[in-house]
Amino acid sequence: MMAFYFSRLVEIFPFFLTGLWMTTKVAFISLITCTLIGFILGMIRASNNVLLKRLVGIYVAFARGTPFVVQIFIVFFIFPEWGLQLEAFPAALLAMAIMGSAFVCEIVASGINSIPKGQWESAASSGLSKMQQLRLVILPQSMKVIVPPLVGQYVLLIKDTSVVSVIGVMELTRVGWVTVVRIPEGLMVFALVGVLYFSISYPLILLSNYLERRMAI
């Protein structure tokens, strides 16, 4: 029986590849949006504007304090009540952006805060504007602190894309879930799904380890 299911699984393998492609797509788009939004929010969070800082703080607390599944349900089921009806795929991207940018924001903010005050002051006394201080002096230095955990966070984000299967996005986990109904070999099907995830995220883990060693003071 095992061999029979195995040959079925080999037959159905292209289906898994479409799932892998979908996972890659969701992951890639959301990594970019999360990085962009996260950097902007992180700069706000490390700034001196008390009101904006508080607002971002509340957002980050919400995004980090609730599970991703709940956030997806909120985006997919509650946003329509508030007038934002989305298909599964854009809803998944939006939920990923909401969750991921909060984590990136915290990493960026702590990176910026790790730079000694003297750097700001000396940049200011060189006549740079606030934006130039941040862009030319502070950010390049804080990259050393930001990049290694950021890559680690990317791995977590890629893994979190598996959760968007709950609203029916046909990505890798969902493909496994659909397949296991027809090929009742849970171990085999989800081992395959796991191997495919491994093939995307393990290189990033190695990169993260490498960067951590490389950028260590």
Place this chain on the structure above:
Amino acid sequence: MLDNFNFRIIFEYLPLFLNGLKFTFLISLVALFLALITGIIACACRISSIKVLKYPVIAYIEIIRSTPLLVQIYFLYFGLPTLGIRVPEIQTGIIALMLNSGAYIAEIIRAGINSVDQGQIEAGLSSGLNYVQRMRFIILPQALGVTVPPLLGQAIVLVKDTSLLSLISVVELTRSGQTMTSERFMPSEAFLTVAFFYMCIYFCLKALADWSQRKLIFREAY
């Protein structure tokens, strides 16, 4: 936005939510306890020099870290029955959480142990302490201070991860939100309440983590 938000229905369903909250607590506590044990054992194997122990544990940690928790849960949920093992969903879920968090905790503890300065170990060696004594009196007391804040961070992650068990129909907080949605179709009441409860747990654990970061012990080791 929330002009027809119905608080009455939340109070009507409050027992359901509290029951869910209770199970979220129970599952988290049991899974955290088991994960700590798994993590300590895995870490002990990981840093040992016995290859038969070391390499399987490295494989275990890397596999867990590079696959999503949801896939691990499904792997056990759909996989265990094909091996002829039939356990209730809640136990499957706890095993998955235990294996998942255990790998992360092993890495956290290892980072703590590695953070202890080499000179400390040499000092222990030259004082004539053996391996167990060095661990007991020199390395672990110092490593513990570094380990506790990230361990609490992992506890936060674990509590949030229990929400994934709702997908294999374990009754917990997220599941009670789903139940209410399917009975009344009031997703905003249901999921915002669920989110509120998770936020409460998060803030408690976060306060504890921040406190431990500020207060905790053995700072002078640096």
